[in-house]
Amino acid sequence: MKRMFKGGVHPHDHKVTREAAIAEIPMPGEIRLSLSQHIGAPASPIVAAGDRVLKYQTVAAISGYVSAPIHAPTSGIVKGIEPSLHPTGRFIPAIIIEPDGEDEAMDTLPNADPEYARGAETWKEMVRDAGIVGMGGAAFPTHVKLNPPEDKPIDMVVANGVECEPFLTADHRLMLEAPDSILSGLRLAMEMVGAKRAVVGIEANKPDAVERMVNADLPEGFEVSVLPVMYPQGAEKQLIYALTGREVPSGGLPMDVGVVVQNVGTLAAIHEAVTFGRPFVERVMTLGGTLPNGPGNYRVPVGTPLSHIVESTGGVAGPAARIINGGPMMGTALSGLESTVTKGTSGLLLFGPxxxxxxxxxxxxxxxxxxxxxxxxxxxxxxxxxxxxxxxxGLTEFNINDCIECGCCTYVCPADRNLVQWIRQGKAELVARSRN
Ligand code: SF4
Ligand code: SF4
Incomplete structure (x- = not known):
């Protein structure tokens, strides 16, 4: 049963790149793999300057339960491990690789299970070892989500194909171009958490993606649900309520109401990891806004400098007044194009004055x-x-940690108050105080 969640806004969707098929970009001259591309403990480097690495080779190991390893997206020479500008604006250590142009992959990829014979527990390890994190923006390690405690039974996995942020169309294109990979990943995720039902949630402004999914070979227990267009329909709690009527409690997680939500890109990555043993080394992202000469959807190696994406797709039509990492509602403003694509980079938007x-x-x-x-x-x-x-x-009493930082409050405020920015600042202050 579909319901409307409370609140929300309805910005123009500006999905001008929806017709742009996913394209490749040339390999950059330098890859910078940040050790902190996920929520949780940064990965620990296991290579050193001068090492030659192969495509898919692990270059940084997982360093805790909530963490993820990092792999080389191409072959090349490690130039060093240095602080590098991260999309958050901080300088964070990154493994610098100079690609050698060979794109030589490891001979045998560990962990491939094309017959799906190894079972759920092994698949969870494969997902962990592949370094998969949520690709909708939060970058939470996927293996943790697929491993709920025993007292939290899961009956449904939701494939999140909502993509409610204006301008972004990467998930839309993936649903059009790789529906079978998404559904394979969804089936694997269902088995890993023991769920009997799966729902693909898609907003009504993507009728071609709905049709493609409905016409794919849907296994038993799968359904496609078309949702009204409303931001932030793709936020986990709002999506779960819209699809099931279940309310995730304050301070709780989807697993508290028996649901696991995975972005469609993440599900395709699960399919790649289990079926072929391929780690997470590239992702689809949207290049958009008003300035790029080559707006579109691109498959980009993780660690690619943002400047390379813009330059290799035709440059820009003028000086940028705003550069946004992600979508305009939940994304973050960048000071320039010096940072790199991380596993959570869903889009890069450039706007003129x-x-x-x-x-x-x-x-x-x-x-x-x-x-x-x-x-x-x-x-x-x-x-x-x-x-x-x-x-x-008093912030905790007013449930500040339930804020999903969607930006709806700032969007509607007639007094132009920086509400979400203050709330982010307040949450960060509470985290800092809890560490003291
Ligand atoms: S940013 Fe937080 S406070 Fe503002 S509308 Fe979204 S959830 Fe509510
Ligand atoms: S003017 Fe005040 S009450 Fe109205 S939207 Fe802005 S912050 Fe909220």
């Missing part, structure tokens, strides 16, 4: 629009005020 209204933050007029628009039933104006006035102690 005339594309944005100048924001002039003013005092709250108590209109309540942010409360009505909040899909997490929070009071964004109160949270914003508390952070602005350094009243951090």
């Amino acid at each position: 005339g594309d944005f209204r100048e924001l002039r933050p003013r005092a709250c007029v108590r209109c309540g629009a942010c409360v009505r628009g909040c899909p997490a039933s929070l009071m964004p104006h109160t949270l914003g005020n508390m952070v602005e006035w350094d009243l951090f102690d």
Whole structure:
């Protein structure tokens, strides 16, 4: 049964790259593999300057339960391990590889199971060893999600094909071009968590993807659900409510209501890892906005400099006033193109000076629009005020950690208040205090 979640907004979708088939880009002259491409402990490097590495070789090992290893996306020489600009704006150690142009892969890929004979427990290890993380943006290690505790039985896996962020079309293209890989990954995920049902959730603005999925060979227990177009329909809690009516409790996780959600790109990566033993070394992302001369959807090696993506697809039509990593609602602004593609990079958007209204933050007029628009039933104006006035102690009482940072409050605020930015700042302050 489909329901509408509370709140949300309806921005123009600007999906101008929806017709652009997934294309390759040339290998860059340098790959920079950040050791921190996922939520959790950074990976530990196991190569050194001067080593020659092969495509798919593990170059950084998993370093905790919530962590993920990193693999070379091509063959080449390790130039060193140095701090490198990360999309978060911080300098984080990265393994620098100079590709040798051979693209020589390892002879035998460990862990391939093309007959699907090894069973769920081994597949979870294969997913872990392949370094797969959530590709919808959060980059949470997938093997952890596929390993819920015994007291959290899972009855449904949801394939998240919503892609509700404006401009982004990478998941849409993947559903059109690789539906069988997604469904294979979904079947594997179901078996890994012991679920009997699977639902592919797709927004109604992708009728061709719905048709492709419905016409694919859907196994028993699978269904495709077409959802109304509303942002943030693709957020896990909102998607689960829309599909099942189940409400993930405050501070809880989807597993608390018997559901595991996986992005369609992540499911295709699970298929690649189990069927062919291929680790996560590349992903599909959208290059968009108003400036790129070659907007489209590209399959890009992890570690590719963003500047290389722009240059190798035709450059830009003018100076960029805004560069966004991800989508315009939940993405982060970048100061330039010096950082690299990570496993969580869903898009790169470039906009010119005339594309944005100048924001002039003013005092709250108590209109309540942010409360009505909040899909997490929070009071964004109160949270914003508390952070602005350094009243951090009460933030937890107002459930700040239930904020999914969707940006709906900022989007609707007539006073241009930086609500989501303050809330992010407040969450970061609470994390910092908990460590002291
Ligand atoms: S408070 Fe958080 S969850 Fe609510 S609208 Fe703002 S960003 Fe979204
Ligand atoms: S939308 Fe803006 S002006 Fe209206 S109550 Fe919220 S913070 Fe205040």
